[in-house]
Amino acid sequence: MRIVQKFGGTSVGSLERIRSTADIVQGELLRGNEVAVVVSAMSGETNRLISLAKEVSDAPAERELDAMVATGEQVSAALLAIELQKRGISAYSFNGAQAGFKTDGKYVRARIRGVEADHLTERMKAFEVPVVTGFQGVDDSGNITTLGRGGSDTSAVALAIAVQADVCDIYTDVDGVYTTDPRIVAKASKIDQISYEEMLEFASLGAKVLQTRSVELAMRYQMPIHLRSSFDLVAGTMVSKEDEAMERAEISGVAYNRDEAKITIVGIPDHPGIAATVFGPVAEAGINVDVIVQNVSEDGQTDLTFTVPRSDYRKTMEIMSKLRDSLHARDLKGDDSVAKVSVIGVGMRSHAGVAQKMFRVLADERVNIQMITTSEIKVTVVVDEKYVELAVRALHSAFGLDRVEQSR
Amino acid sequence: MRIVQKFGGTSVGSLERIRSTADIVQGELLRGNEVAVVVSAMSGETNRLISLAKEVSDAPAERELDAMVATGEQVSAALLAIELQKRGISAYSFNGAQAGFKTDGKYVRARIRGVEADHLTERMKAFEVPVVTGFQGVDDSGNITTLGRGGSDTSAVALAIAVQADVCDIYTDVDGVYTTDPRIVAKASKIDQISYEEMLEFASLGAKVLQTRSVELAMRYQMPIHLRSSFDLVAGTMVSKEDEAMERAEISGVAYNRDEAKITIVGIPDHPGIAATVFGPVAEAGINVDVIVQNVSEDGQTDLTFTVPRSDYRKTMEIMSKLRDSLHARDLKGDDSVAKVSVIGVGMRSHAGVAQKMFRVLADERVNIQMITTSEIKVTVVVDEKYVELAVRALHSAFGLDRVEQSR
Numbered sequence: 054m055r056i057v058q059k060f061g062g063t064s065v066g067s068l069e070r071i072r073s074t075a076d077i078v079q080g081e082l083l084r085g086n087e088v089a090v091v092v093s094a095m096s097g098e099t100n101r102l103i104s105l106a107k108e109v110s111d112a113p114a115e116r117e118l119d120a121m122v123a124t125g126e127q128v129s130a131a132l133l134a135i136e137l138q139k140r141g142i143s144a145y146s147f148n149g150a151q152a153g154f155k156t157d158g159k160y161v162r163a164r165i166r167g168v169e170a171d172h173l174t175e176r177m178k179a180f181e182v183p184v185v186t187g188f189q190g191v192d193d194s195g196n197i198t199t200l201g202r203g204g205s206d207t208s209a210v211a212l213a214i215a216v217q218a219d220v221c222d223i224y225t226d227v228d229g230v231y232t233t234d235p236r237i238v239a240k241a242s243k244i245d246q247i248s249y250e251e252m253l254e255f256a257s258l259g260a261k262v263l264q265t266r267s268v269e270l271a272m273r274y275q276m277p278i279h280l281r282s283s284f285d286l287v288a289g290t291m292v293s294k295e296d297e298a299m300e301r302a303e304i305s306g307v308a309y310n311r312d313e314a315k316i317t318i319v320g321i322p323d324h325p326g327i328a329a330t331v332f333g334p335v336a337e338a339g340i341n342v343d344v345i346v347q348n349v350s351e352d353g354q355t356d357l358t359f360t361v362p363r364s365d366y367r368k369t370m371e372i373m374s375k376l377r378d379s380l381h382a383r384d385l386k387g388d389d390s391v392a393k394v395s396v397i398g399v400g401m402r403s404h405a406g407v408a409q410k411m412f413r414v415l416a417d418e419r420v421n422i423q424m425i426t427t428s429e430i431k432v433t434v435v436v437d438e439k440y441v442e443l444a445v446r447a448l449h450s451a452f453g454l455d456r457v458e459q460s461r
Numbered sequence: 462m463r464i465v466q467k468f469g470g471t472s473v474g475s476l477e478r479i480r481s482t483a484d485i486v487q488g489e490l491l492r493g494n495e496v497a498v499v500v501s502a503m504s505g506e507t508n509r510l511i512s513l514a515k516e517v518s519d520a521p522a523e524r525e526l527d528a529m530v531a532t533g534e535q536v537s538a539a540l541l542a543i544e545l546q547k548r549g550i551s552a553y554s555f556n557g558a559q560a561g562f563k564t565d566g567k568y569v570r571a572r573i574r575g576v577e578a579d580h581l582t583e584r585m586k587a588f589e590v591p592v593v594t595g596f597q598g599v600d601d602s603g604n605i606t607t608l609g610r611g612g613s614d615t616s617a618v619a620l621a622i623a624v625q626a627d628v629c630d631i632y633t634d635v636d637g638v639y640t641t642d643p644r645i646v647a648k649a650s651k652i653d654q655i656s657y658e659e660m661l662e663f664a665s666l667g668a669k670v671l672q673t674r675s676v677e678l679a680m681r682y683q684m685p686i687h688l689r690s691s692f693d694l695v696a697g698t699m700v701s702k703e704d705e706a707m708e709r710a711e712i713s714g715v716a717y718n719r720d721e722a723k724i725t726i727v728g729i730p731d732h733p734g735i736a737a738t739v740f741g742p743v744a745e746a747g748i749n750v751d752v753i754v755q756n757v758s759e760d761g762q763t764d765l766t767f768t769v770p771r772s773d774y775r776k777t778m779e780i781m782s783k784l785r786d787s788l789h790a791r792d793l794k795g796d797d798s799v800a801k802v803s804v805i806g807v808g809m810r811s812h813a814g815v816a817q818k819m820f821r822v823l824a825d826e827r828v829n830i831q832m833i834t835t836s837e838i839k840v841t842v843v844v845d846e847k848y849v850e851l852a853v854r855a856l857h858s859a860f861g862l863d864r865v866e867q868s869r
Contacts, residue, residue, distance in 0.1 A: 068516055102536065108476055109540050110547045117539040117546070120554050124532035128510065131525040132517050138525070139518045146528050150558060151603055195559055 055087040055177060055218045059187065059209030062096035064224060064283050065129040075136040077224065077283060078182060082142065087177040089216060091187045091209040092133055094125025115160035119189070119199045123149065126186030126205075134184045143181040147173070149197065152183065153215075154190030154208065156198045163198035165190060165207065165270075168215035177216060185212060206267035214274045221271065221278050225262060228282035229290030230255060232454040233307040237445050240455035244305060245288070248295040251305050252278075254397045254431045268292065295399050303407055304398030307448045309441055311392045313343070314366035315423065316359055316373060320383025323355035330380065331357060334372050340365040344393070344426045344435060354383075358424060360435060363389055391423060392441045395433040396448055408432045414451040420444050463495040463585060463626045467595065467617030470504035472632060472691050473537040483544040485632065485691060486590060490550065495585040497624060499595045499617040500541055502533025523568035527597070527607045531557065534594030534613075542592045552590040555581070557605065560591065561623075562598030562616065564606045571606035573598060573615065573678075576623035585624060593620060614675035622682045629679065629686050633670060636690035637698030638663060640862040641715040645853050648863035652713060653696070656703040659713050660686075662805045662839045676700065703807050711815055712806030715856045717849050721751070722774035723799045723831065724767055724781060728791025731763040738788065739765060742780050748773040752801070752834045752843060762791075766832060768843060771797055799831060800849045803841040804856055816840045822859040828852050 058081070064074045081088045102121045106113040130146035137144035153169030173183045187205025190198050200207055206223060213221035228243060230252065235241040247255075249272035256265045262280060271278050271292065281289030321327060328347070335342055345359040361369045366389040377385050401407050408425075411432055415422060420443060424435035436444055449455060466489070472482045489496045510529045514521040538554035545552035561577030581591045595613025598606050608615055614631060621629035636651060638660065643649040655663075657680035664673045670688060679686050679700065689697030729735060736755075743750055753767040769777045774797040785793050809815050816833075819840055823830060828851060832843035844852060857863060 071517060105536070105540065106543055109479060109543045113543040114546050117543045117554055120556070121536050121539040124535050127532050128513070128529050131529040132514065134525045135514055135517045135521040138522050146525055148528070148605075151605075197556075197559075 054085075054220070055216065056081055056220055056222055057089045057091060057209055057213035057216065057218045058222045058224065059091040059205060060093070060133075060224050060283065061205065062093040062098070062129075063226065065092050065094075065133060066096040071133055071136050073283065074133060074224075075140065077286070078133075078137060079140060079142065080286070082180065082182070087180060089173060089177055089183045089185060089212060089218075090133065091185050091205060091212055092126060092129045093187050093205040094122075095129050095132075098125040098128070116196060119160045119163075120197045122199055123186070123189045123197050126188055130184045130186045134182075137182055137184070143179075144184055145176070145181065146184045146186070148186045149189035150191045150195065152185045152212070154211070156190035156192055156200070158192040158194070158196065158198065160196075160198055162201040163190060163192070165200065165211045168211050170212060170215040173212075174216045200266075204264070204266075206264040207270055210267045210271045210276055210278065213276050214270070218276070221276055223263065223267075223278055223280050224283040225280065226282065226284065227262060228285055228287065229280055230262060230292075230306070232305065233445055233449050234309070237309075237442050238307075238449045238455070241449065242454070242456040244290050246291045246293065246296065247305060248399045249292060250295070250430055251397050251399055252292045254395065254428070255306065255308055263292070302398065302453060303400050303410075304396045304452045304454070305400070306397055306454065307394065307445050307452070308397060309392060309394045309445055311438055311441060312363050313360045313391050313393050313435065313438075314363045314369070314387065314389040315391045315435060316361065316366075316369055316388075317386040318357045318373065318377070318380065318382045318384075319386065320354045321357060321380045323353055327355075327380075328357070331373075331376065332359075334376065335361070335369060338365075338368060338372060340369055344424055344433065346424050346426065360391065360393070360424070390438045391435050392438040393433055393435055394441065394444045394448070395431050396452060397431045399430050401430050401432075410451065411448060414447050415444055418443055418447045420447075462493075462628070463624065464489055464628055464630055465497050465499060465617055465621035465624065465626045466630045466632065467499040467613060468501070468541075468632050468691065469613065470501040470506070470537075471634065473500050473502075473541060474504040479541055479544050481691065482541060482632075483548065485694070486541075486545060487548055487550065488694070490588065490590070495588060497581055497585055497591045497593060497620060497626075498541065499593050499613060499620055500534060500537045501595050501613045502530075503537050503540075506533040506536070524604060527568045527571075528605045530607055531594070531597045531605050534596055538592045538594045542590075545590055545592070550590055551588070552592055553584070554592045554594070556594045557597035558599045558603070560593045560620070562619070564598035564600055564608070566600040566602070566604065566606065568604075568606055570609040571598060571600070573608065573619045576619050578620060578623040581620075582624045612672070612674075614672040615678060618675045618679045618684055618686065621684050622678070626684070629684055631671065631675075631686055631688050632691040633688065634690065634692065635670060636693055636695065637688055638670060638700075638714070640713065641853055641857050642717070645717075645850050646715075646857045646863070649857065650862070650864040652698050654699045654701065654704065655713060656807045657700060658703070658838055659805055659807055660700045662803065662836070663714065663716050671700070710806065710861065711808050712804045712860045712862070713808070714805055714862065715853050715860070716803045716805060717853050718801045719846055719849060720771050721768045721799050721801050721843065721846075722771045722777070722795065722797040723843060724769065724774075724777055724796075725794040726765045726781065726785070726788065726790045726792075727794065728762045729765060729788045731761055735763075735788075736765070739781075739784065740767075742784065743769070743777060746773075746776060746780060748777055752832055752841065754832050754834065768799065768801070768832070798846045799843050800846040801841055801843055802849065802852045802856070803839050804860060805839045807838050809838050809840075818859065819856060822855050823852055826851055826855045828855075
């Protein structure tokens with residue numbers, strides 16, 4: 054089997070962890086597998102380098118920031134290669150340019166255009182281990198670029214695709230994706246297999262085990278991702294294309310996100326272009342609007358409610374206050390103590406009534422639903438933050454996700 | 462004028478020093494000059510990275526060491542570029558690969574084969590400032606190599622040659638080359654102009670202001686080096702080809718080196734190949750033999766005396782002790798408290814009697830000469846270390862080098 058393994062900053066953050074990481078690489082080689090490794094910078098190093106640049110200038114040029122920050126992975130890749138060589142393994146570090154990562158020219162947030170990694174494939178076939186820097190590449194002119202925070206997951210998936218790996222193993226400090234947050238529901242259980250689509254919904258809801266871009270890329274090329282723990286080498290969660298043959302549960306999991314604030318503009322004229330007028334300035338301020346609900350029009354007037362990340366609440370309210378007059382809005386309301394709760398599952402496509410069941414369960418628990426939004430494989434409600442635990446537990450149980458073998 | 466400026470680790474070692482360094486760059490631009498900059502790693506950074514690698518392995522692979530260590534200059538180059546940009550200067554960092562430094566494949570001690578820097582020349586013509594990492598390059602396969610300690614001087618000269626600069630300004634913490642060590646002779650004076658050949662003799666004698674390789678390279682391409690202080694922007698010492706028209710003093714300076722040890726093998730058979738037998742094992746141990754003197758043969762036997770760096774004295778004596786029997790040597794003597802004193806000057810070629818004058822001066826001071834060696838532009842004696850100051854002062858004065866305008 055050909056495997057690309059990805060290790061994050063904590064896995065190369067100390068000499069002890071570098072040794073444990075090398076153990077894992079060595080283990081796969083001993084099982085006869087071909088291995089390439091993608092590493093992040095040692096934990097803390099990226100921030101240290103950025104601080105250094107910011108000491109020189111409040112607004113350091115992004116080209117130079119990337120050139121600096123990219124050194125972090127170059128160091129950790131070389132250190133891991135040294136540790137592997139000590140064990141008699143032919144390991145060699147490669148930075149973004151050397152590994153053939155070609156990106157667009159958008160510094161700090163570059164996108165991978167392709168990976169020219171035939172030379173690495175050849176090495177893997179000879180059981181040499183390329184240790185590749187994650188998070189970076191070069192543009193057409195050879196300038197160093199970085200992919201933005203968490204980009205190493207995407208690097209690993211892109212490399213796996215380029216070397217035609219069978220699987221991309223992403224090692225983290227958790228052993229997989231759970232049906233919900235085990236801190237809230239003790240009976241949460243690990244999901245053995247999840248589809249790309251479901252994983253995307255989990256990730257976008259704040260279960261930040263995998264960078265969204267990496268899942269999108271894996272989905273496009275049907276590259277299986279094995280999300281697993283570097284501390285416990287049991288099987289984790291396999292993220293792959295939906296297995297049609299499999300009997301699916303109605304939903305795969307219950308996700309939530311407390312980092313939400315809700316804003317309502319009451320009584321604005323319901324004419325074409327009103328949404329653009331409202332959300333234009335918000336987007337310009339770099340604020341990500343999430344759920345949007347527009348109520349039915351009445352007397353040519355409508356109410357518009359949307360959520361933003363809680364940290365952007367104050368800024369968004371300021372923007373809306375300024376807009377209020379020009380919009381001739383009757384009122385402006387805000388609430389920064391709301392949360393999102395979602396049920397997710399590809400099974401939903403074939404199971405009617407998931408939404409209805411969700412509303413019934415929440416009603417039984419007297420949880421008031423403030424907003425509703427649905428997608429093909431997800432139903433989301435916005436509720437008062439104080440109901441989060443109650444709602445998640447009730448839904449987890451009602452949809453049959455509680456583990457049975459273990460009592461509380 | 463087109464200038465390549467080189468700044469060492471202390472010049473980029475703190476934010477304050479980075480600002481001072483940027484002042485110097487900016488100054489040249491304001492005078493209408495085209496500038497490229499070569500920088501070392503922030504002081505201490507290279508050692509920090511090497512220690513990190515050594516913690517992982519006692520014998521880290523040199524390829525990986527180079528990949529790690531090269532990041533040091535990448536960070537300092539980016540930081541200086543950021544500082545320059547803050548001042549409205551179009552500055553861009555380039556690592557060894559980006560700047561076109563092609564080297565052989567000898568990690569840790571690579572030699573520059575060529576610099577493909579036409580893209581940097583174009584930028585300089587547009588008054589953009591390339592800030593280039595010193596000390597590094599890539600081999601034919603794109604592997605990162607480093608030039609070994611002090612290699613940044615050589616990088617700067619190589620870049621100056623490649624971009625057809627008028628001069629290579631090397632900034633240090635001294636303002637030039639002196640007729641001798643001012644700590645020993647208060648009347649030592651700065652040399653305004655010195656030939657490459659003289660500079661090489663000074664450098665090889667431990668006046669480590671400029672790396673020998675960089676002077677050799679500059680000599681081959683007739684690139685003038687301006688050795689100057691980053692603290693005091695007056696003219697320093699210009700290292701360039703000998704000015705034939707100039708009336709030359711007999712000698713340009715008096716140099717010394719305390720880091721010497723002397724070893725004598727007494728009474729060995731004087732037959733062909735004896736030198737190879739003696740120095741083979743020493744060279745294999747990586748020890749640099751410096752002065753070698755073989756006495757006239759008598760009864761088919763000879764004495765061989767040579768010097769080595771003092772830190773290699775013990776090791777060399779061990780090697781010699783083992784050789785002694787197989788060489789049938791009568792005796793083996795060692796002295797690790799000797800020093801070299803040299804008078805240097807291209808003028809010597811046309812002035813007979815420099816050696817004779819030197820011996821007379823030392824005899825007058827009752828300094829016993831233990832060994833003598835001469836080259837075209839240098840006469841060197843080995844003396845007891847305790848006579849160093851006395852000998853240097855007497856020679857500096859006798860050869861007319863004492864500054865006259867200033868009394869002690």
